[in-house]
Amino acid sequence: MIRRKCSSIFAWRTFSHHPGFTIGHRWHLSFHHVAIVLSALCIIFNTGQTIGLALFLASFPKLTGVYFVTFFGAFAYGFFCVLITFWFAYKGQITPAMREWRWIRYMFYVSIFDAANALLITFSSHGSRVPPAITSILSQITIPFTFIFSKLLLKKNYRWLHFSSIGFVLLGVIFSLIPTFKQIHDGTADTTLKQGWYWPFVYILGCIPSAIKTIIQERLQVEFTKYAREREEKITRFSVIYFQAVETMFQVTIIVLCFPLDLVPGFGTSDSIDQWWSSFSDGFKCLFNVGHTLNDRCHIAAGTGMLYIVSCLLASVIGTFLTDHTSANWLAIVSSISPLLSTSFWFIFPGINRWAGVVDVTGWDIGFNLGALPIVFIGMVLYQSGGTDRQVDEETSLIDKHPTEFLW
DSSP states (O other): OEEEEEOSSSOEEEEEOOOOEEETTTEEEOHHHHHHHHHHHHHHHHHHHHHHHHHHHHTSSTTTTHHHHHHHHHHHHHHHHHHHHHHHHHTTOSOTTTTSHHHHHHHHHHHHHHHHHHHHHHHHOSTTTSOHHHHHHHGGGHHHHHHHHHHHHHOOOOOHHHHHHHHHHHHHHHHHTHHHHHHHHHTOSOOOOTTOTTHHHHHHHHHHHHHHHHHHHHHHHHHHHHHHHHTTOSOOSOOHHHHHHHHHHHHHHHHHHTGGGGGSTTTSSOSSHHHHHHHHHHHHHHHHTOSSOOSTTGGGHHHHHHHHHHHHHHHHHHHHHHHHHSOHHHHHHHHTTHHHHHHHHHHHOHHHHHHTTOOOOOHHHHHHHHHHHHHHHHHHHHHHHTBOOSOHHHHHHHOOSSOEETTO
C-alpha cells in the first residue's frame, strides 16, 4: 500500500507501508523498530570494524601483515557464511530462483568492487601510510559518491528533505573534524605521510568501489523482489547469508589472484615472491601464535583478528539487510557515525591507543564529536521523513502483503 502526502509546495513525499517482520511466524516486529535497532547495530559493528582493523594490522611487524589481513578477513567471514548457507539450503530457504545465473552475475559484480575496496582500504589504512587523523576525513567521501552513483545507476528520486539530510550529515562530519583541521593548520597533528604522498588518494580511490558495491547490491535485491513477486514465489526477499556467502567466495578468489599487487613497488609490502610467501605464512603463525615468535604482539593477534572479522561479518550482513529494506543511501548515512565513535574509543582507552600507534585524541576531539552526533541525527530524521528514494512503481513491487520472516 502506498499513499502520497504533500510535504511542501516543492515535492510530494511518498510513504510506503511495510508490514514488518515475524520471528518463527509467531511474534510480529514493527518495521521501524527493526530498522532502528539494526541501524544502531550497524553503527556499532562498523565502529568495531574500524577499530579492529587498526588493532589487527598493529599485531604484525611493520607492514608485513597487510595482505594477510586482507585475505584472511574475507576468507574467515566468507567461510562462516558458507556454513550457514548450507543449513539454509537444507531447510529449503535458498530457493531455485535465487540460484539463477542472473543473480550470481550480480553477486560477481559486487565481489569485484568489494575486493577492490578491501585491497585499497586495507593497504592504505596502516598508520604509517594514512594516519587516523586523515582517514576520519577521507572515509566520509563515501556519502556523496553513494548519492551520485545511486542517482546515475538506480535513478533515485531525491526530494528536498533528502538534500537537506545530506547537508546536515556533512555539516556534522565537518563539525566533528574542526579540531583535526586546526591541528593540521597549526602543524600539531600527526599527518606525516611516511610511506608516500599518494596514499590518501589510494584511500579515496578505495571509497569509490565501496559506494558502487552497495548500489549494485541494492539493485539485485530490488530486481529479485520484483521477479519473485511476479512469479508468486514463497520467499520474495533475497537471502542475506546466501548473498554474503557467494559474493565473499568470489571476493576471496579475486584477492588471491591479486596477490602480485603486494609486489608492486611503492604499493605492496614485499620485494620478491619469497618475501611475500614468508610474510603470508608468518601471518598464520602470528595469528595462531605457533612456531617461532615473530614479535611480542602475536599472542593477541587472535583476539584483534576476532574483533575485526566478527565486526566485519555482522556489519556486512546487517548492511545487506538495510539495503534491501531501506536503501544504500541510508546505509551510507548510518555509517557516517562510526568514525565519531572510533575517535571516542581511542580517547577513552589511551593505552590501547598508544599500542596501536594511533595519534593521541584530545578532549576537544571528543567534545566536537559529541556535538556532531545530534547534527547527524537530525540529518537521519530528515532523510527518513523524506520518504522512499526509490521510484514509486518500483517501491510498489517491493511491498510485501504479509510480514517477512526475520530469521529465514
